[in-house]
Structure formats: C-alpha cells, structure tokens
Amino acid sequence: TITTSAEIREAFHRFFAERGHEIVPSASLVPANDPTLLFTNAGMVPFKDVFLGRERRGYDRAVSSQRCVRAGGKHNDLENVGYTARHHTFFEMLGNFSFGDYFKRDAIRYAWAFLTEVLELPPEKLWVTVYEEDDEAAAIWLDEVGVNPQRFGRIGAADNFWSMGDTGPCGPCSEIFYDHGPGVPGGPPGSPDEDGDRFVEIWNLVFMQYDRGGDGALTPLPKPSIDTGMGLERVAAVVQGVTNNFDIDLFRRLIAAAATLANTSDHENSSLRVIADHIRACAFLVVDGVLPSNEGRGYVLRRIIRRAVRHGYKLGIDEPFFYRLVEPLIAEMGEAFPELPANRALVERVLKQEEERFRETLAQGLRLLADDLQSLEGETVPGETVFKLYDTFGFPVDLTADVAREQGLYLDMEGFESAMEAQRERARAASTFRAEYGGLADFGGRTEFSGYDVSEDAAQVI
Ligand code: ATP
Ligand code: MG
Ligand code: MG
Numbered sequence: 001t002i003t004t005s006a007e008i009r010e011a012f013h014r015f016f017a018e019r020g021h022e023i024v025p026s027a028s029l030v031p032a033n034d035p036t037l038l039f040t041n042a043g044m045v046p047f048k049d050v051f052l053g054r055e056r057r058g059y060d061r062a063v064s065s066q067r068c069v070r071a072g073g074k075h076n077d078l079e080n081v082g083y084t085a086r087h088h089t090f091f092e093m094l095g096n097f098s099f100g101d102y103f104k105r106d107a108i109r110y111a112w113a114f115l116t117e118v119l120e121l122p123p124e125k126l127w128v129t130v131y132e133e134d135d136e137a138a139a140i141w142l143d144e145v146g147v148n149p150q151r152f153g154r155i156g157a158a159d160n161f162w163s164m165g166d167t168g169p170c171g172p173c174s175e176i177f178y179d180h181g182p183g184v185p186g187g188p189p190g191s192p193d194e195d196g197d198r199f200v201e202i203w204n205l206v207f208m209q210y211d212r213g214g215d216g217a218l219t220p221l222p223k224p225s226i227d228t229g230m231g232l233e234r235v236a237a238v239v240q241g242v243t244n245n246f247d248i249d250l251f252r253r254l255i256a257a258a259a260t261l262a263n264t265s266d267h268e269n270s271s272l273r274v275i276a277d278h279i280r281a282c283a284f285l286v287v288d289g290v291l292p293s294n295e296g297r298g299y300v301l302r303r304i305i306r307r308a309v310r311h312g313y314k315l316g317i318d319e320p321f322f323y324r325l326v327e328p329l330i331a332e333m334g335e336a337f338p339e340l341p342a343n344r345a346l347v348e349r350v351l352k353q354e355e356e357r358f359r360e361t362l363a364q365g366l367r368l369l370a371d372d373l374q375s376l377e378g379e380t381v382p383g384e385t386v387f388k389l390y391d392t393f394g395f396p397v398d399l400t401a402d403v404a405r406e407q408g409l410y411l412d413m414e415g416f417e418s419a420m421e422a423q424r425e426r427a428r429a430a431s432t433f434r435a436e437y438g439g440l441a442d443f444g445g446r447t448e449f450s451g452y453d454v455s456e457d458a459a460q461v462i
C-alpha cells in the first residue's frame with residue numbers, strides 16, 4: 001500500500017509514466033524566463049512556453065512534482081500559514097500535462113483512477129466541481145465516471161475558470177475535493193462556509209481550450225491542452241488519515257526538531273507549524289539562488305525568515321536556531337531534492353546570518369510594539385508604529401501584522417503608506433542634493449518597498 005509522501009510522489013510519477021508521460025524533474029523556484037512572475041507557484045510554470053507553442057520538447061505528455069512557493073506576488077498564502085490546516089508557503093505540486101495531446105475525458109479519467117484505484121480513496125469521500133458552463137466536463141463526470149450528483153457542483157469563473165494572463169490560453173477547471181468529515185469545520189465547495197478545512201481541494205484539472213484575444217474574445221485553441229495540479233501535502237494528509245497537513249510525515253521530523261529547540265512537548269503549537277513551514281520555503285529559495293535583501297524576491301525571503309525567527313523568539317528560543325532545522329529538513333527531503341544537501345553549507349550560513357542580524361533589533365522592536373499596544377485604544381495599530389518598526393527595527397509589515405493578529409488587532413495600512421511616502425520624499429530630496437556631490441547616495445534599498453502584497457501587482461513585477 002501507498003502511505004508515505006515519497007510513495008505517493010513515486011506512485012504518481014509511475015502512474016503517468018505508464019500512460020506515456022515523460023517524468024520531468026522539478027524546476028527552480030525562480031522562473032527561468034519570466035521576469036513578471038515572482039516564484040514558481042504551480043506545476044505548469046516551467047511549461048508555459050510549451051503551452052504557448054513557443055518551445056517544443058521531445059514529448060507531448062509530462063508528469064512532475066514541482067516545488068512551489070506562494071508568498072508575495074499574486075498567489076500569496078503567507079497569511080494562511082498557521083491559521084489553516086492546508087496552506088503552506090512552500091509545497092509540492094504533482095501534475096500531469098498534455099501539450100495538445102489528450103484532453104478532458106482522459107484527464108478526468110486519469111485523475112479519478114489515480115485517486116480511487118491507486119490511492120484507494122473511497123469515492124463517497126470525493127466531491128467534484130466543474131465550471132458552470134462546462135456541460136462537456138459535467139457529462140464526463142456524471143455519466144461516464146458515475147460521480148454522485150449530490151457530491152457534484154457547478155461553480156462560477158472566480159474558482160473554476162483559469163487564465164494564464166490577461167490574454168492567451170485559458171479555460172474551465174474542474175476541482176476534486178476530499179471530505180474530512182463532520183469533525184472538521186467547513187462547508188462543501190460553493191457553500192458560504194467553504195473556506196474551512198473540512199472539504200479540502202486536493203486536485204485542480206485545467207482544460208486549456210481557448211485563446212483570449214486583446215478584445216477579450218475567446219477563440220477555441222486548435223489543440224487544447226491539459227494542466228493539472230495536486231498538492232502533495234494535502235493528498236498525503238488524506239492518505240495518512242490526518243486532517244491537518246502539519247501532521248503528515250514530511251512535517252513530523254521538522255516539528256519535532258523545532259520542539260526540541262524550543263524545549264516544548266506541545267507539537268500542535270502553531271508557532272512550531274509556522275517554523276516548519278517556513279524552513280522549507282527559505283531553504284529551497286536559497287538553494288535556488290535567492291538571498292535575503294531589501295527588494296524583490298530577496299525581500300520575500302527576508303520576510304519569511306524574519307517571521308520564522310519571531311515565532312522562535314515567541315517560543316522562548318534565545319539564540320539563532322532556524323539554520324539548525326536544515327539538517328532535519330535534509331533528512332526528510334534530501335533524497336527527493338538532491339540540490340538541497342548539495343547546498344547545505346550555504347543555506348545554513350545564509351539563514352544563520354540573517355537571524356543574527358535580525359536578533360539585534362527584534363527584542364527591542366517587540367518591546368516598542370508591546371508598549372504602544374498597551375496604550376492603544378481601538379483595534380488598529382497606528383501607521384507610525386508600523387513604519388518605525390519597519391524602518392528602524394527591520395520588521396517587515398507582514399511580521400508586525402502577524403503579531404497584531406495574535407491579539408485581534410489590525411494595522412493602519414493607510415497611515416503606514418503615508419509615512420512611507422513621506423520617507424520617499426525625504427530620500428528624493430536628499431538624493432538630488434547628494435547627486436551634486438558625485439552620486440554617492442546610498443539608501444540600502446530601504447525605500448524600495450516592493451515586498452508587501454498590499455501593492456500586489458507591484459510586488460509581482462520585479
Ligand atoms: P485553495 O483554494 O485551497 O487555496 P487553490 O485553488 O489556490 O487552493 P490551485 O491554484 O488550484 O490551488 O493549485 C492546485 C493545487 O495545489 C490545489 O488543489 C492544492 O491541492 C494545492 N495547493 C494550492 N495552494 C496550496 C498551498 N498554499 N499549500 C499547499 N497546497 C496548495
Ligand atoms: Mg489558494
Ligand atoms: Mg481553490
């Protein structure tokens with residue numbers, strides 16, 4: 001039987017390889033030729049040019065387990081980590097792809113066969129949605145596969161219509177959910193309380209069948225394609241009979257290691273989960289060439305590291321610890337991703353340095369914040385405080401938001417933005433002045449505030 005994450009990954013590759021798919025290794029988290037995208041956030045990203053017909057490969061079917069990061073940028077799950085049972089900043093997306101070869105019928109049948117025959121999931125636990133206008137997919141699911149209409153729904157474009165961009169390939173999706181049962185809060189897909197952890201979306205099948213023109217009109221693609229994505233951690237939770245992703249094998253060792261460093265035995269502590277999530281994202285980002293900095297990708301990495309460090313501090317860990325989780329991470333994932341052990345020394349050094357640096361101001365910043373919160377009236381942390389923490393103590397805004405949220409508070413983002421604007425004005429004035437003296441201006445990139453997703457689109461374009 002298939003139980004471990006490694007076995008699921010393997011079985012997925014094998015299943016699709018037996019059906020003519022080329023096994024393609026995971027690409028880097030930094031997209032190869034795409035400056036508009038912050039990180040690889042789905043399995044299809046490395047195949048974008050193949051779908052667009054700009055690149056030809058020696059195969060028209062592929063299968064992969066792609067490492068993904070959804071932090072910063074358009075898909076941002078950073079705020080979900082520690083709060084839902086199913087979101088990570090770093091996760092693996094299992095996917096099968098057809099480049100103008102098979103289409104809806106085979107994609108649906110393969111997915112159903114993999115879940116019910118290979119993983120042996122009970123069909124009555126699986127729910128299916130299609131795009132509301134996609135009668136073709138509905139008929140395949142209901143008439144051919146025989147899904148129970150009571151566990152089947154038609155959903156609008158927001159969730160079930162996918163586009164590569166404003167123009168270009170797009171098409172309806174069909175999603176498969178697993179019902180973890182009434183013990184977990186949440187409603188079925190399409191219901192008002194669908195955002196719980198009970199009905200977990202495990203697999204998304206995208207049917208690329210149109211080309212959207214500049215005028216918005218949809219033209220059928222001559223050779224429709226398939227792009228699917230299934231979260232390995234989510235399906236592992238299902239297979240391993242746990243309702244929280246952080247209870248699967250891939251996380252157990254990491255959480256145990258962090259718990260030892262924190263000297264606690266409460267493995268359900270959400271700070272431990274955040275740390276276990278963040279070490280995966282941070283280690284792999286460094287492996288893929290990202291270094292902490294004050295802008296772009298490097299700033300997203302810095303934000304995630306500092307967030308993890310703050311959670312460690314909250315757990316009472318009083319010395320650099322984050323880098324010490326690289327070893328248990330390698331024990332867990334080094335075999336599937338050999339680039340990780342190969343870069344061990346670098347990853348440890350980068351994480352350690354960044355933590356040492358942040359620890360110089362962390363305690364002081366937190367004290368300042370606590371003092372301010374003490375005298376706070378209402379639920380909003382003043383923008384001036386958020387700015388001061390950012391500017392003087394190196395607190396990324398989302399880190400301050402994370403602390404505030406733990407106390408039921410919000411940030412005055414407008415106040416923060418105007419404090420930032422005032423700072424930019426000062427910098428501009430100073431830079432004009434300094435330019436006259438040989439262009440020696442150095443603001444260390446601090447004024448390039450491009451990392452926070454309030455200005456999401458700005459953050460996406462580096
Ligand atoms: P959700 O609605 O749960 O946020 P999504 O619709 O954003 O998921 P897709 O973009 O459809 O996700 O990605 C395909 C699959 O990848 C999902 O069905 C899920 O299994 C997995 N996945 C997506 N985001 C995450 C995440 N942050 N952590 C773990 N797995 C994820
Ligand atoms: Mg999502
Ligand atoms: Mg979804």
Ligand code: MG
Nearest residue numbers: 159175201204
């Ligand atoms: Mg989805």
